[in-house]
Amino acid sequence: MRYKVTIAYDGTDFAGFQMQPNERTVEGVLTKIVNKIAKNPGKRIQIFGSGRTDAGVHALGQVVHFDMNTQMNEDNMLHALNSMMPLDMSVKKVEIVSEDFHARFTTHGKRYMYRLSLGEFVDPFKRRYTGHWKFPIDIKLIKAAIKDLEGTHDFSSFVAAGSTVKSNVRTIYEASVRFDDATQEIVFEFYGNGFLYNMVRIMVAVLIEIGSKRRPVDDIPRLFQVLDRNEARGTAPASGLYLKKVYY
Amino acid sequence: MRYKVTIAYDGTDFAGFQMQPNERTVEGVLTKIVNKIAKNPGKRIQIFGSGRTDAGVHALGQVVHFDMNTQMNEDNMLHALNSMMPLDMSVKKVEIVSEDFHARFTTHGKRYMYRLSLGEFVDPFKRRYTGHWKFPIDIKLIKAAIKDLEGTHDFSSFVAAGSTVKSNVRTIYEASVRFDDATQEIVFEFYGNGFLYNMVRIMVAVLIEIGSKRRPVDDIPRLFQVLDRNEARGTAPASGLYLKKVYY
Numbered sequence: 001m002r003y004k005v006t007i008a009y010d011g012t013d014f015a016g017f018q019m020q021p022n023e024r025t026v027e028g029v030l031t032k033i034v035n036k037i038a039k040n041p042g043k044r045i046q047i048f049g050s051g052r053t054d055a056g057v058h059a060l061g062q063v064v065h066f067d068m069n070t071q072m073n074e075d076n077m078l079h080a081l082n083s084m085m086p087l088d089m090s091v092k093k094v095e096i097v098s099e100d101f102h103a104r105f106t107t108h109g110k111r112y113m114y115r116l117s118l119g120e121f122v123d124p125f126k127r128r129y130t131g132h133w134k135f136p137i138d139i140k141l142i143k144a145a146i147k148d149l150e151g152t153h154d155f156s157s158f159v160a161a162g163s164t165v166k167s168n169v170r171t172i173y174e175a176s177v178r179f180d181d182a183t184q185e186i187v188f189e190f191y192g193n194g195f196l197y198n199m200v201r202i203m204v205a206v207l208i209e210i211g212s213k214r215r216p217v218d219d220i221p222r223l224f225q226v227l228d229r230n231e232a233r234g235t236a237p238a239s240g241l242y243l244k245k246v247y248y
Numbered sequence: 249m250r251y252k253v254t255i256a257y258d259g260t261d262f263a264g265f266q267m268q269p270n271e272r273t274v275e276g277v278l279t280k281i282v283n284k285i286a287k288n289p290g291k292r293i294q295i296f297g298s299g300r301t302d303a304g305v306h307a308l309g310q311v312v313h314f315d316m317n318t319q320m321n322e323d324n325m326l327h328a329l330n331s332m333m334p335l336d337m338s339v340k341k342v343e344i345v346s347e348d349f350h351a352r353f354t355t356h357g358k359r360y361m362y363r364l365s366l367g368e369f370v371d372p373f374k375r376r377y378t379g380h381w382k383f384p385i386d387i388k389l390i391k392a393a394i395k396d397l398e399g400t401h402d403f404s405s406f407v408a409a410g411s412t413v414k415s416n417v418r419t420i421y422e423a424s425v426r427f428d429d430a431t432q433e434i435v436f437e438f439y440g441n442g443f444l445y446n447m448v449r450i451m452v453a454v455l456i457e458i459g460s461k462r463r464p465v466d467d468i469p470r471l472f473q474v475l476d477r478n479e480a481r482g483t484a485p486a487s488g489l490y491l492k493k494v495y496y
Contacts, residue, residue, distance in 0.1 A: 010372045058373070082368075087375040120330075124258045125306070127335040129373065182430060 006093040056238030114188040131240030148220035156227040160198035205234035254341040304486030362436040379488030396468035404475040408446035453482035
């Protein structure tokens with residue numbers, strides 16, 4: 001039986017998604033729980049995620065799948081998993097899927113959100129859950145610039161060193177920004193067919209520089225041309241980034 | 249010069265307000281920072297808080313005072329303190345006050361808030377910041393019962409063992425409850441002239457039992473009569489409790 005599982009986690013206390021020896025990771029914690037539920041699976045059950053998230057990055061709707069030789073229905077699996085979850089991770093949804101489904105290889109796209117808190121001092125209740133910017137910032141400039149990110153581009157200026165993918169061409173279907181009155185935060189959203197290593201955090205750093213007049217409002221087309229990550233400079237902190245949804 | 253300082257903190261990673269050897273406490277962290285700012289204060293500068301908060305309890309507006317032999321104005325002190333604060337604590341306001349002011353002895357009252365999240369599973373982004381209740385709960389029953397807490401009463405049924413105060417008589421000026429649509433939480437507020445050890449958390453536990461029909465809606469007047477803490481039973485978790493404001 002193949003189970004598709006949608007999970008949320010507070011990434012602060014995880015060393016990212018991917019399993020690593022001697023580190024607390026999302027994949028590591030999930031793998032242990034799933035193998036405990038399966039009792040004697042014969043060979044170790046492996047978890048497949050839609051992709052990695054870095055240390056400190058959160059998820060509202062990360063998706064994983066695994067195969068288990070059991071008759072548990074969706075609701076029973078949901079309760080079994082949640083009864084063993086640590087408090088900073090929870091399962092939102094369990095679906096039984098066909099063997100065609102693969103959490104990583106059958107995705108059509110992903111949606112990320114970035115929360116940026118403002119004000120001179122960091123709010124102690126937001127430090128785990130937002131990036132923070134204490135200088136003046138004009139959201140109108142960001143709104144004007146962010147549309148330049150939409151479309152199909154070579155994002156070589158927006159990928160961190162250490163990426164091992166062959167092509168840096170990706171398509172962003174939708175990039176938006178709004179000011180949230182309730183939280184007094186700037187909220188960015190990016191929906192695309194795939195994202196490179198640190199790509200969202202580098203895009204947000206560029207947009208913050210544009211909003212605070214440290215970079216011209218029309219600089220993004222230039223960054224697409226120069227194909228040089230040094231030109232994009234900063235990387236916004238992991239604490240503000242959320243994997244919101246994975247599309248299949 | 250006497251400084252009145254209003255601070256906020258995420259209580260999760262503090263062993264409460266009061267200084268204790270080998271524990272990270274709010275008072276301990278503040279005392280270190282203030283003495284660093286004063287450089288050579290001669291004798292160690294002491295912090296006076298409006299009162300303790302327990303391990304895990306948060307503050308949106310805790311108040312402390314201290315005396316420092318310096319000419320720093322309010323704004324400079326605000327920046328000096330915040331530049332040294334850990335990320336889970338911040339200073340909201342600094343006021344220079346007369347020597348009549350005492351953070352503990354001149355208070356007229358305090359306001360506490362309690363956030364209760366609902367739903368079957370704990371939201372990983374709320375576990376540090378709310379209590380959680382997964383069973384059916386009727387806020388109308390709580391609304392009917394909570395007004396019985398207002399007024400002057402002997403709160404002996406609502407004080408944890410270990411309290412050392414002489415009298416358990418306190419006055420609650422206002423007790424209210426509402427459902428917050430944005431967060432989908434039940435939010436309690438209590439404004440009174442003083443609160444006993446664990447008193448808010450015990451009141452909230454009683455109200456949750458009333459709301460979920462584990463206790464009659466008119467049980468609070470009985471609890472005031474029996475003067476027996478065992479009759480009140482539970483204590484709601486610290487994670488949902490906030491010291492919101494101290495009145496002078």
